[in-house]
Amino acid sequence: MVQFRHAQREIQFKVVYYGPALGGKTTNLEALHEITDPDNKTQLVSLKTAEDRTLFFDFLPFDLGEIQGYHVRLQVYTVPGQVHYNTTRKVVLAGTDGIIFVADSQPSRSNENYIAWENMRANLLANKMDLHQIPVVIQCNKQDLPDALPKEQVLGAMKVDSPYVTLASALNGEGVMQTFLTCIQLMLGLFVEKFKLADRGVTPARISAAVSEVFAPYMAKRRTPPAQLPAAPEQPPAVGLSDEEQLVAALQSSTQLAEQYQEAQLLSRMYQARLDEMTTIYTIGKGLSAAQSIEEALSLTGTVLHEFRPAWQVSLFTIGEGGVSPLATFGGEEDPLWTADAPGAGNLALGLIQRGERTHLSDLPTLFQRLKASPIPPRADALALPLGAPGKPNAYLIAYSPQDSPFSKEEDRFLALLEQIVSPRLQTLALFDALAAANERLEVKVMERTADLQAALERLQELDQLKRAFLNNVSHEMKTPLTNVRSYADLLRRYPQQREKNADEYLGIIYEESLHLETLINDLLSYTRIKEPPRGESCDLVAALEEVLEALGSVAERKHLKVQVQKEGDTLFFEMNREDAIIMFRQILDNALKFSPEGVKVKVYLLQDAKRVIFAARDYGPGFPKEQKERLLEPYEAGNPTVPSYKEPGLGMGLFLVKEILAKYHGGIAIENMEPGSNVLIELPKHA
The missing domain is CATH 3.30.565.10 (Histidine kinase-like ATPase, C-terminal domain)
Known part of the structure; x- marks a missing residue:
């Protein structure tokens, strides 16, 4: 039964592996865990009672996306195969959203398959559940054995006619992922139909395609068969809780405790991931405060980010007056978009940067094929971050995710936070650079102005000397004709008896000197006129x-x-x-x-x-x-x-x-x- 966890914005689905004892249910679950979580980020949990055990784990490595804003979360269980553990089987089966029935393909196990199938039907009825309303995928396991029956004979012995049948060898991991994928697609498709989400654009076909895309990197993987261990000596039946009601209550309590433990593990992993992110952000922020240039700040950011996510490729670009220039690449030799040969599309990285905005490119191989670009990079996504002033960045960071791991929403959010941390520092450094350049220009301008002022001062001194010489010249030139006029006029005045004899000569001299004086005055007037702008x-x-x-x-x-x-x-x-x-x-x-x-x-x-x-x-x-x-x-x-x-x-x-x-x-x-x-x-x- 689907559980809505509104506080966490999650939808929780439950999948149960059912089947006969020793048919491969636990092997399926272990193979599933080993293929999808090789780093053991999640943990298989085993609930033990006095009479049996139940394995389950949260299927957390997958990000199945969201349905109407709710994250999809899976819980996977197995049940004990022995029929006398039926109380446990019935409790585990309660509320399931999907069933994977693991049938043993050996001819000698056909009857056990039939008994387990009928037991499952009876337990569903006991839990008031309808077999026809629950997706059931039948897995014919152990197909690697030489006497394995074909699926038609396996289903015939079970008296079942089902369209959802897969072939598998759980010991090697073959068919395990296909079985699980088929069940998840059927389960989510039924959920979409039940809640009529098609009217909101969520259809079973789209859900199925999205799930297939998530599971694609794991479909071809296999597990390493475990070493054969000596059979454990048969233990005498343990004396457990005999009372049916106490057993059911104890099992339910144990299941709740296990779920709480898994929840605690989930929170621990989430908090550790956030702590790692904050530590990386702190390291970058601390380094940025000491950076003296944009190039130094970018190199520090790329180095720390690569240490945080070694699987990512990170490329850095600077934007200046000369255009866009690659600065450095971490996790690869060259930037895939910058070096790609895309006929008719130009430089792909340059086109991305010229947008001036945050851009997420999904499924790079498909994009390269559509653009007929080469070489196709071994990367899934590219996320371009403008760094610097909004609308006018002075740098760009392009991060590339691994081929089998597109950027998750948490990683996308982390890179957005990184952008908010780096951009202000780059703006500050750009302002410092602009201020330094302005100071340098001002210094040159001051030197030029000082030189101009010095030249003007020298010119003024020269003009002052010229003025003094000019005034001296004017004084000298005007004194001579005035002296001559005064002198000869005085002679005519003082010696009247000589006037008749010398009048013409003296008057001529006075006339010439007056003309000379007029010329001097005209020159002075002309000099005054030409000074007008x-x-x-x-x-x-x-x-x-x-x-x-x-x-x-x-x-x-x-x-x-x-x-x-x-x-x-x-x-x-x-x-x-x-x-x-x-x-x-x-x-x-x-x-x-x-x-x-x-x-x-x-x-x-x-x-x-x-x-x-x-x-x-x-x-x-x-x-x-x-x-x-x-x-x-x-x-x-x-x-x-x-x-x-x-x-x-x-x-x-x-x-x-x-x-x-x-x-x-x-x-x-x-x-x-x-x-x-x-x-x-x-x-x-x-x-x-």
């Missing part, structure tokens, strides 16, 4: 050039100079302050006309292309000494013997003003000595 207005350079040529026309006429102008068109617009354009053109052309001898040509060009505007002036004057080329763009310094001798009296700021204007518009100037004359070329980049 660009206003972003569009200036017609052709119109500005024509205005300057018209203003200088009298100079050209006086020296009989012929000015040839080549321009792009009637207009040429450029983003530039108009006064800057006027000053630039005037300074260049003024020099060209001033230093040209009489009667020669002066060529002027104003052109453009897609990237720049070009202005050039070619004169045929004396040119300039080559050693003075570097100082042509500097202002005149009074009393400096290195200043070119051809400069006119005044501040000598012409080309210096041009250089300041061009710096404002990211332009450039080139001055070449042409012999005779010189060529001044100016470039103004568009969209600077």
Whole structure:
């Protein structure tokens, strides 16, 4: 009878091995235990009374999954074969959900098989149970013996016609798993039908397929036949409890104690598994706290995890600016998904990682066959864990389960917990790395800014020296004409009798000095204007050039100079302050006309292309000494013997003003000595 344990969310099923004495029931159970639990995680329990014994154990190595959120748990019993132990047989048979009747295939045992079958039917009736409502699988055991009867004769002697018959040799383990699988499939299928679970998507066919998948790794396994031991001497019948009611009560109490013992064993194994998991998590967490890099943290995690589950293969990947890179693999030489050749599917591991989420791949061999990928890995499942910041991991861990052991829910939960432990530390290390990189960039930036400030300071010092020299020059240049004007005006005032004789000469000197002074003032005003920032207005350079040529026309006429102008068109617009354009053109052309001898040509060009505007002036004057080329763009310094001798009296700021204007518009100037004359070329980049 199915038992629901709601507190533990479990459904408990009971399977009983029935049959004649020495037919192989206990051998079946021992073989079943040996094949499915070679590490002895569960323990065969034997309940002994004064007259017989009953073997049973919890069939715990299997995870049969869940049915509507309840775990499936099995309890397996055998009964004593002797008929005079019928009280025990009846008690054990009570509440069973499935029966495996082990029949002896030897011809001499046919009658014992029939008696045991009829005894089972009688005990079912005594327990108010219907044989036709309980799945019964008949196992014809000892088929390895040379005189073993075929199943038809075994069933015929029992007067039974059953569709569920298996052949076995329990001593070698042959047929044991198939018999047990058939019974479990029938039992769970009947449960699904009884509780009408098909409406919820749980059908007998799906249950049967799921159970077959769980049992698949064990179907081909066999047991090692036990060594033959000498027969034990026959013991005289023990004097036990003779009273029927006391015997039944004692047996029921013993069964309850055995079940409690098994429950305690179950809890012990569960708690030990949780303790091992917590110890592993603690070890990883402690190591992570000392890790100084993401790579070190990942390597530690992989090492400890492999020690915890040596059968797993664990691969680690880092995610950086250059993409995904394999870091290490534990439990294997290479990552199966990373090295797989999957035509049309690309790198399987990379595709899994690029999802950026936790992914569980079940049944890898089938997946590889569907993708026509190779080589097929000897692994059952793959579980990919993103490690780091949610949605933007900086590492990935892919764990692979053994081929015959897919990840259980407990293992899945453990890996989820591992992800929660490792990810925050990786986030912290990533932040430390980002902070270190930011500090390094800041340090470089500070060094660059310091260098810029040092350069700016040197430039300011240079400008300060230039300003001092400029002020000294202004003072000197303005003092001379003012002194001359004052002196000759004073002579005219003090010596009226000499006015008629010297008036023209003195007034001429005063006039020339006033013109010189006007030039000085204009240079100062021009310097003030060019210090204004660009206003972003569009200036017609052709119109500005024509205005300057018209203003200088009298100079050209006086020296009989012929000015040839080549321009792009009637207009040429450029983003530039108009006064800057006027000053630039005037300074260049003024020099060209001033230093040209009489009667020669002066060529002027104003052109453009897609990237720049070009202005050039070619004169045929004396040119300039080559050693003075570097100082042509500097202002005149009074009393400096290195200043070119051809400069006119005044501040000598012409080309210096041009250089300041061009710096404002990211332009450039080139001055070449042409012999005779010189060529001044100016470039103004568009969209600077």
